[in-house]
Amino acid sequence: MQTVFAGRLSVSGPSARGGYAPGSDGMHPSGGKAAVWAIAGVVAVVLMAPNPAAARVRTLHLRYGPIAMQPAELKAHNTRVPPPRVNGFITRMHAYVVDDRGRRLPTNELMLHHAVFRKYIAPFWDADCSARRDSEPFYATGEENETLRLPPGYGLRVKRSDHWLVRWMLMNHTDKRYKAYIRYDVRVDTSRAIVPVQAVWMRVVSCRNEYFDVPGDGGPGSVFQQSRQIPVTRTGRVVVATGHLHGGAISLALSEPRCGNRILVSTRPVYRSGAPRPTDGPVHVTSFTSPVGIPLFRGQSVVLTASYDNSAPHDEVMGTMHVYVAAGRPAAYDCGPLPPNVALP
Numbered sequence: 001m002q003t004v005f006a007g008r009l010s011v012s013g014p015s016a017r018g019g020y021a022p023g024s025d026g027m028h029p030s031g032g033k034a035a036v037w038a039i040a041g042v043v044a045v046v047l048m049a050p051n052p053a054a055a056r057v058r059t060l061h062l063r064y065g066p067i068a069m070q071p072a073e074l075k076a077h078n079t080r081v082p083p084p085r086v087n088g089f090i091t092r093m094h095a096y097v098v099d100d101r102g103r104r105l106p107t108n109e110l111m112l113h114h115a116v117f118r119k120y121i122a123p124f125w126d127a128d129c130s131a132r133r134d135s136e137p138f139y140a141t142g143e144e145n146e147t148l149r150l151p152p153g154y155g156l157r158v159k160r161s162d163h164w165l166v167r168w169m170l171m172n173h174t175d176k177r178y179k180a181y182i183r184y185d186v187r188v189d190t191s192r193a194i195v196p197v198q199a200v201w202m203r204v205v206s207c208r209n210e211y212f213d214v215p216g217d218g219g220p221g222s223v224f225q226q227s228r229q230i231p232v233t234r235t236g237r238v239v240v241a242t243g244h245l246h247g248g249a250i251s252l253a254l255s256e257p258r259c260g261n262r263i264l265v266s267t268r269p270v271y272r273s274g275a276p277r278p279t280d281g282p283v284h285v286t287s288f289t290s291p292v293g294i295p296l297f298r299g300q301s302v303v304l305t306a307s308y309d310n311s312a313p314h315d316e317v318m319g320t321m322h323v324y325v326a327a328g329r330p331a332a333y334d335c336g337p338l339p340p341n342v343a344l345p
């Protein structure tokens with residue numbers, strides 16, 4: 001079923017506007033071919049005609065700062081930042097660096113190396129991290145300039161009482177001083193017909209140690225793969241996935257052992273130079289999105305595989321997939337065809 005991805009079967013057009021019925025499981029009980037998905041999409045559009053008046057969407061422009069940056073300074077912190085202070089669902093989010101007049105700063109001047117947004121949660125023991133956790137990540141960007149865009153009808157729940165923090169790193173590539181802000185635009189939908197989505201960070205090594213080394217001893221054109229089997233702890237559907245990779249990466253893929261190791265999600269890095277360069281990180285990592293979603297069941301496992309160029313050593317690299325799982329039990333537990341996805345550039 002990898003052809004579904006390779007063929008970039010698009011469900012944009014009518015369904016992208018109308019969206020799938022929020023709360024529908026989006027699954028077809030009898031499996032079938034891609035045509036079934038197309039029909040399901042048309043039915044959903046008829047039932048869920050877009051009603052702009054009912055939508056209560058607004059975009060909040062928030063920022064953290066000022067952050068004083070000296071020439072050539074590298075600064076990294078873990079800080080609390082203003083949350084949206086509304087009840088609703090985040091449907092889109094993008095963070096970047098601006099100056100004190102709100103102008104976006106170019107990456108070759110001041111680079112947001114990474115910014116991982118987390119929200120405080122009830123503390124629990126996280127075995128994967130071997131640590132007590134009181135916050136969890138829900139959005140990350142950085143050099144890859146990632147925008148979270150959930151398909152219509154889905155959102156990350158946000159509450160007025162939420163508290164956020166950001167783990168960030170800024171690098172000043174110039175000999176000038178800056179007064180910088182991390183700005184984040186958050187689109188919030190306060191209507192009720194939104195299916196909640198949970199952010200799940202899948203790491204190719206572990207939460208406790210996110211890094212691994214690529215030996216670089218394979219010769220020209222060789223590939224080093226780091227894989228990890230990850231138990232699925234929550235039943236639902238993957239509606240968005242993207243990745244975090246370092247320089248030298250080739251791809252990051254999620255596969256499903258119970259269905260012949262078929263690939264569920266594949267993302268890849270995009271480099272400024274057009275080719276992997278060990279000294280540069282990716283300027284972008286491609287995203288996967290599917291309004292129907294790929295079913296995952298609690299108790300099954302998935303395998304995350306990061307592939308890196310092995311013709312040269314790459315130290316302390318990462319492979320993290322940011323997976324957004326919509327709540328609700330999919331109807332089918334067979335290895336039926338995967339739903340069409342919308343490939344984002």
Ligand SMILES: [Cu+2]
Nearest residue numbers: 244245246318
């Ligand atoms: Cu990293």
